[in-house]
Amino acid sequence: MAKEWINLVKKELTPEDLLRIIFDYTAKIASERKLNAVLVHMADMGREMILSDRCTVWLIDEPNHQLYTTVAHGVDEIRIPFGTGLVGSAVLSGEPIIIEDAYNDPRHNDENDRKTGYHTKSIITVPFRNNDGEIIGAYQAINKLTAVGYFTARDLELLSLAASYAGKSLESVMLHQEIIDTQREIISTMGEVGEIRSKETGNHVKRVAEYSYVLAIGLGLSASQAELLRTASPMHDIGKVAIPDAVLNKPGKLTEEEYDIIKSHTKIGHQLLRGSKRELLRTASIVAEQHHEKWDGNGYPAGRKGEDIHIFGRITAVADVFDALSAERVYKAAWPIEKIENLFREERGRHFDPAVVDVFFEQLPKLLDIRQRLTDEAE
Known part of the structure; x- marks a missing residue:
């Protein structure tokens, strides 16, 4: 001013x-x-x-x-x-x-x-x-x-x-702001649709979005980049809309072929969004494709390694796994926070970018506050 x-x-x-x-x-x-x-x-x-x-x-x-x-x-x-x-x-x-x-x-x-x-x-x-x-x-x-x-x-x-x-x-x-707000609303809604098909909840994508924002700010990304990630990350599993219910919600162990079908949601999500001229949707396509890549190169779909994985993909990977482990589902109990912390320590430098894991621990109180505020019980 x-x-x-x-x-x-x-x-x-x-x-x-x-x-x-x-x-x-x-x-x-x-x-x-x-x-x-x-x-x-x-x-x-x-x-x-x-x-x-x-x-x-x-x-x-x-x-x-x-x-x-x-x-x-x-x-x-x-x-x-x-x-x-x-x-x-x-x-x-x-x-x-x-x-x-x-x-x-x-x-x-x-x-x-x-x-x-x-x-x-x-x-x-x-x-x-x-x-x-x-x-x-x-x-x-x-x-x-x-x-x-x-x-x-x-x-x-x-x-x-x-x-x-x-x-x-x-x-x-x-x-211009109205257009941006409309895009955000559509992205959030589409992200919820993808999660509901896989028996997740709308609050899952909301929590992942908020976790991603906190982690991005903690890593030193600009406020505009952190906000862009927060808006795009709800689309990380949008490719699941094309996965058959029989595979997506199979109660037992998946066959190797079925697991390959599940993994294809990353490529499908990327293909759905990559052609857009809008920065928001291009960002969502990156997140959709790369949030299952691993720091050591053993992830999918392309086996990217280290910093070859976009920072948005590395952040969303931590946010997504944290929510998946800490949320209760009909097929599993929520993990206690001590067990989640141990997993992130073990997977630091293997599944996850070490820098993102370090910020995860620094910002854990904020993440837990978000989890409490957006608990599934409130839906």
């Missing part, structure tokens, strides 16, 4: 300063794909353009009939009923509002002032619209920091300019 502001009287911006702020923040917003980051840039841009003490970006939560903000300088998330307060009035009317003294306006809600000890004086609120002209939120700036002490028509012009650009950019990011 931009530098911390302090409550000192500031000089009005020169045209050169204003252009610098506009070009700086429009470039940041245009290159950003994360919703929260765009909202932060929007709030900072509005605050700097009109020299306010604080700036809030409000969005509409239609299902809950609320207005909310996750980005507000100086406070945490705020939610208010739709249509209430100055921001609600601006959103309902579609018109901006400028108030010199908030406490002389009955629409002002002073609840947050009472909670925080902050004193709101001048307010400017400007709705912003999407490409179809529909209002999707509003800027609200508080307390002008120049000598005049209140917002002017010039401030309204500048904040309206920011709102016009930012609103349309925000819609693009929100649509």
Whole structure:
């Protein structure tokens, strides 16, 4: 976020300063794909353009009939009923509002002032619209920091300019986020379908996803890479959808031929997903193919060894085996944690990447918390 502001009287911006702020923040917003980051840039841009003490970006939560903000300088998330307060009035009317003294306006809600000890004086609120002209939120700036002490028509012009650009950019990011969320939902659901056919539970893939994220962060992967793995890992056994029930759920020991059929789920999963241009599905194809490979080269389907196995495959292997051993099933009891720990020590450098096993032990308390939170009994 931009530098911390302090409550000192500031000089009005020169045209050169204003252009610098506009070009700086429009470039940041245009290159950003994360919703929260765009909202932060929007709030900072509005605050700097009109020299306010604080700036809030409000969005509409239609299902809950609320207005909310996750980005507000100086406070945490705020939610208010739709249509209430100055921001609600601006959103309902579609018109901006400028108030010199908030406490002389009955629409002002002073609840947050009472909670925080902050004193709101001048307010400017400007709705912003999407490409179809529909209002999707509003800027609200508080307390002008120049000598005049209140917002002017010039401030309204500048904040309206920011709102016009930012609103349309925000819609693009929100649509992108909606696509990503839809992909995640589909992947998670498909992963659950694969597990249900093999008498597993939907919570198995959820736990594997969360375990994988914790292990990835512990290994030093970036937050974005860890999140990518968390989203893709539920598809690790998607290839099981093509395995006959008679083989997949056979109660007794498998023949060599039947075991080969079971092992083919790794190739099938890879083939199902590998042709996608989406990074998420390409990642899922890697996990599906490589999560049964072993560090010493004795895994399947390709007998990859060591770092020839993708790091996502090595992480998912640990997460998957940990869950398989620690979860109770109709055909087996859950292993006690001491027995699981012994297995990972024995298989360190054989089945599993030593580095991943080391992180497994470091992060075991977090993994156990996840197991408790996503227990099958809660389904």
